[in-house]
Amino acid sequence: MNLTTDQLHDILMEYGIPLVQKIMAASLQEAVEAANKLHYPVVMKISSPDISHKTDVGGILLDLNSDEEIKKAYLAMMDSVKKNIPEARIDGVIIQKMAKSGLEVIVGAKLDPQFGHVIMFGLGGIFVEIYKDVSFRVTPIDQKTAHDMILEIKASSIIQGARGQEPADIDAIIKVITGLSRMLEKKPGIIELDINPLIVYSHGAVAVDARMLTH
């Protein structure tokens, strides 16, 4: 089974992995109310059990800054989704707080046939994709081990605040790694999982997207 951020929200929160705040809105009116409650800027995502790749069908719109923009976005999104997948059942939209920019990291998990669940850590973007600068540990992972794996990557000086940058909140990353480790111990059926990106600030961190594959 393939699960995405919205379906993973509750379980990740249960293990102390912070996600950006979101509110489900079944109508345009509710969407405007939700955006005002969360404060602008916000993100709008289509909510449908039949759509897994939201971007491909125009089901994600970023950086919305006013009631007016919400209204335009809502109508455009419904239009685009219906054109692309006419048969899709639509529950409404999800209004999500737009995360402030920060240091983007990735925390993921995989079920290894020999060793069971392993957790990966790395910096987001080119650091993981081009340089493959990541570290791994077999679960369960305690705080000390999580700390080691964060400092093990070659670009760890960026996390610690290279070139006058404010250091990122390493404890917040440790909490995500150890929380994920606890979650994996409880859920042996997880095959693969990405929390990507996890945006880390000088205080705190927030997961923006997650996806998971289970048995």
Added chain:
Amino acid sequence: MTLKPIFEPGSIAIIGASSTPGKWGNILLKNLLSNGFKGPVYPVNPKEKTILDTACYPSVLDIPGPVDMALIAVPGSHALTVAQECGIKGVQGIIMVTAGFSETGDKGREAEKKLMEINDRYHMRLVGPNTLGVVNAHIGMNASIISRLPEPGGISFITQSGTLGLALVDWTMEMGIGLHIVVSTGNKANIDDVDLLNYLASDPKTDVIAMYVEGINRGREFIKAAQEISKPILAVKSGRTSSGSKAVFSHTGSMAGADEVYSAAFKQAGIIRVDNIEDLFDCALALSVQPAPNGNRVGILSNGGGASIIASDACERMGLIIPALQNDTRQKIREYIPEFASARNPIDSAGLATYDVYNSIVKQMLLDPNIDVLIVIYVHTVVNDAALPAQAIVDIHRGKCSKPIITCWMGGAGTRAGIDILKKGGLPNYPVPERAVIALRSLVQHNGFLEKVKV
């Protein structure tokens, strides 16, 4: 049940013994008889009366005395019957050289399952099937097809590849490295890596465990077992280049290839992962004869500047530190070297390599609190005698020095006498500085594991 009957048997039956030179049953028997094993060796073959002047029995059940271990090299079709007879006889351990089991496919897997049923029914322990055997150099037991018994030493070697493993044992003999247990694991149907680690952990003659690994079955138990062993464990794991899973769902899935996971697991287990076979035995040698250093600060002495620069470059690349010596150490060292030579770390004696120069400088460096470990290099020239500086180090070493020393005598045949002295004195010697530094790093790594990982 203990693995002692396999590795330290009092008596051995060799089932499938053969009088035909070149056949495995002949090679195995010859190896058992000709290497000083003290206990009785009973050849078993229904068609022979004696083989190699040794009384032969039609079946293991006909042997009058007790049999601790049976080495089985019969054709595949007889393997199950023979194993059953071993069970009835009260044999405690089997080394099943016979192949054709799970490594061949479904039919073989079925046969292996039946073999294990028999094995478990009689509470036996079994190496293999599809193993090339077991060696215990200290009791002169060569229950394998290795052509020569290795020199006894403190390194035990677990190999998943039979042929490669055996070739390596031959190579360690060339290098003068001593071994204790050598075990070719074969299919690991009963005894696997976890069992072997646990056995070697409590085996008093094993100082260092070296492994050639292709795959581990009980991953988590393996990590736990290794964490509980304070002896150094080294592993070379083949298949480094294999990439992550092909069907990519996530970034993590595409990045977490088996090799990355093994690296992580070894780190968590406190196992030193090395890149190749040369490093495996180079490091095992250093770990088997030298203590763990307290830190990673390296002092270097050489009679030639070039070699010491190569060594310090290699140290820095591998995360080792070349610290400054204390002032008084430098002043004392100046007394022994020409004015133009360098008394800074790395120390270059400007060609001098007499007994007194090496002995005095090394003593001073060992006393310096800035230094955790020493590399002593000697580059051979016709004006020097390679034996003298070697003797100078060995004499210090005998004075119960707790900081490890690695040596590097460079220069081929002319250094032979010196190298022999170093080896007898328990100093690990390497022909080039890079290999010496890799070995040194393994000492530092092991110390790190002792502090952080080992429970």
